[in-house]
Amino acid sequence: MSKSAQFIDYFLSHREVTKELAAKIDPEHYTYKPTPTSMEAQKLVNHIIETTYTFVRLANKQDPEKLFDEIDSTELSEKVNTYTEATVKLLSSLSDDNFEQVIDVSQIVGKRIPASQLLNMAMDHEINHKGNLFVYLREIGHTDLPMYVKV
């Protein structure tokens, strides 16, 4: 199994959960936030899917890009789907050698690291914020929640 295929499996085992949580947030709760200094639910989901995509673009030596405007009113779960497809497509194009390539992310994390490490950082970032999202979901009234990862 190629490194790319392995990583896509790993990515989707968490992204499927992000997607399931996002789909449970109805538009009236898009601006829900637990405390005044917290990110709004909608912004939190956007932050997760945009950041993972940015890191995967960088691992591919491509500049970051956003797939929706800041004010775009597309439904949240459709945004998740669009970003997920674009992310998988980019991951599919990585060869095993590409995983070892050093990427200059000194402006973001202060150092140059192999693409594989950058991709793992993207996953830790998504898992952390998905962990935030679970608490939001419970607070807006959902008690039937998925496991944090699909096994």
Next chain:
Amino acid sequence: MSKSAQFIDYFLSHREVTKELAAKIDPEHYTYKPTPTSMEAQKLVNHIIETTYTFVRLANKQDPEKLFDEIDSTELSEKVNTYTEATVKLLSSLSDDNFEQVIDVSQIVGKRIPASQLLNMAMDHEINHKGNLFVYLREIGHTDLPMYVKV
């Protein structure tokens, strides 16, 4: 750098944050929970440190063990320190070959997987619940919070 040393660095880059968050929970908030169906703050921290230690024990082919009784009243941050030391000690004993050994965790995750994969699952589990904890911390009044990982 050995796989063990690399993994310990990775583990501590998150555990230091878990520790910092746990230290911010004063005893009067040990039983805080965001919703009636949520885990209490104290139980959430215990669940994180016990589960990571359990997975590391299994990766070492050792049976799980708890380092404190259910009703033990040791301060939360001291418990985190004790578990962290025991976890690092066990991780240090793993050779590069040990990381490839297949571990039978069919009763927990339904399959036999290499120790390296089990250890990564332990990290994802800790990062997910640490992500929950960040929301708890903000709700009990803390706004000066660390990044989700030490870089």
